Amino acid sequence: MAIVGTGQAGTLESSDIMVTISPAEGAKTGIVVDLQSPVVKQYGRHIENLIVSLVSEQGLTDVKVFANDRGALDCTIKARVLTAVARCKKDRI
Amino acid sequence: MLNKAGRDIPSVIPGFKEVKLYNGPFAANPTGRVVGPKITVNKPRSEKILKSIDQAIEATGLKSGMTISFHHHFRNGDYVLNMVVEAIARKGIRDITLAASSLTSTHDAIIPYIEQGVITAIETSGGRGKLGELFTSGKFLKKPVLIRSHGGRARAIEAGEVVIDVAFIGAPACDTYGNINGIEGKSACGSMGYAMCDAAYADQVVAITDHLVPHPLYPISIPQTNVDFIVEVEAIGDPKGIASGALRISKDPKELIIAEYASSVIEYSGYFKNDYSLQLGSGGASLAAAQFIKEKMIAQGIVGSFGVGGITAPFVEMLDQGLFKTLFDVQDFDIPSIDSLRNNPNHLEMSASYYANPHNRGPIVNKLDVVILSATEVDVDFNVNVITNSNGVIMGASGGHCDTAAGAGLSIVVAPLLRGRLPMVLDKVHTIVTPGETVDVIVTERGVAVNPNRKDVFENLKQANIPLMSIEELQQIAYDLTGKPESIPVTDEIVGVVEYRDGTILDVIRKPV
Incomplete structure (x- = not known):
């Protein structure tokens, strides 16, 4: 599923993550994750994989995900990603 | 080579004559004798007070390649270390080893002098802020920063592993013949514990004070018998950075x-x-x-x-x-x-x-x-x-x-x-x-x-x-x-060496990718 709107969830508080999902800049890009995180060395790959799998499970294919992480646990990341997905689907025309 | 703590320590480390591996907390058996400062003389009615830090640097004969020391009782309020390093740089002296008992973020001010080669080696308890980042970068310093505990530093001084050419001692109260304590004056810091070793073992000792009093000052923490020169300056520290008020108990x-x-x-x-x-x-x-x-x-x-x-x-x-x-x-x-x-x-x-x-x-x-x-x-x-x-x-x-x-x-x-x-x-x-x-x-x-x-x-x-x-x-x-x-x-690339208190190498710090 492609999207036209943008969905955002989360805050920049410590232990949270702000997730912004927007339409891809071109066709067939797949899910592109831009992750900023203080724990990128320890958990960067894990968090990126988690976001990609959550987004694709929700049926999105070509989207851009900006994730501004402040040390969130997986449960938090999941909640924020799912909410952001729901919000960008709502924006669908 | 693996040491007793299971750390892989290279057999050769830049700047180290000999790499002795940590082999357990009480395994080292020291030999030899405690070292001492050079013998000197101070004749009756001679003057220890000099007009400036510049003059004190000249009087001590501090030259390129020597080791200087400082104590960290003024913590983040310290002015002394930065003032002295600036003065040394102005004189064109280079290649100095800085053996400070510790460093805080206020000492970020010496970074330019590390970059310029005024300070090329550091032996201390640790580093914070930009200074810590600079140590970790491995740039500028000729050898890895050497980390010692407070007890390990005292041991290294007494064993002659750190030979301090000139100790610069921030003195909250100092009399005209060099007796010092830390409990009086506007920059009072309390105990002078770390500075006592430097004063007793350095070849030359310069007291820098903002509270010069008539002789004799007492109680005495560092005696006149250790002090070569005295310099009076406007301020040796910021009282707000030296000591906080009583800390509140955490609510976290x-x-x-x-x-x-x-x-x-x-x-x-x-x-x-x-x-x-x-x-x-x-x-x-x-x-x-x-x-x-x-x-x-x-x-x-x-x-x-x-x-x-x-x-x-x-x-x-x-x-x-x-x-x-x-x-x-x-x-x-x-x-x-x-x-x-x-x-x-x-x-x-x-x-x-x-x-x-x-x-x-x-x-x-x-x-x-x-x-x-x-x-x-x-x-x-x-x-x-x-x-x-x-x-x-x-x-x-x-x-x-x-x-x-x-x-x-x-x-x-x-x-x-x-x-x-x-x-x-x-x-x-x-x-x-x-x-x-x-x-x-x-x-x-x-x-x-x-x-x-x-x-x-x-x-x-x-x-x-x-x-x-x-x-x-x-x-x-x-x-x-x-x-x-x-x-x-x-x-x-090794950017830091952690020496255990007995002088053996417990761990090394490698530069992150």
């Missing part, structure tokens, strides 16, 4: 529960009885623990023999209330502690060597029953890191951590189990500052683990109402929440 629920568990560990450990001795760190959980311990001492009518520090207001309160008979003080952190050292004859000043030097005839840490220490990271072998952060960057200081852990009957390390997403009980800490065989109990907000080599303590703690578990179980609680972290990739 995580710190409070850690403090509660730590105080229960002490209570049931078997060490909590009349005449026990105690050292507390200056971290939030440690200070909060002081409050709980005080209540337990009052409730059970226990009076301790002595406290050690790093003195803070909670300890002073306990001294005032008769809960400890005396305090041994190497450094003061707040105004109540400085006032107490000035006013209370039971509050005793001591040198860094008396505090923690493993190779004299007995430092006070050897008589310690209990110490509470904080940690950045611990691992399943009970090793503790307080020097590098989770990205492998130098951001802390060794201090007396390994000295007190080795000396005390019971060493308790307090740390949060998680910092943000990062678990603090790892498979291997990034850098070992205190070897696990000297750490007895690790206290976190979710559980308390006892070193398997302390079965006696484990048995005693079964009666305490605390969540006792193995270190592996504690780690699993963390990993269940966070997942297992990937390790920090590092290069082969």
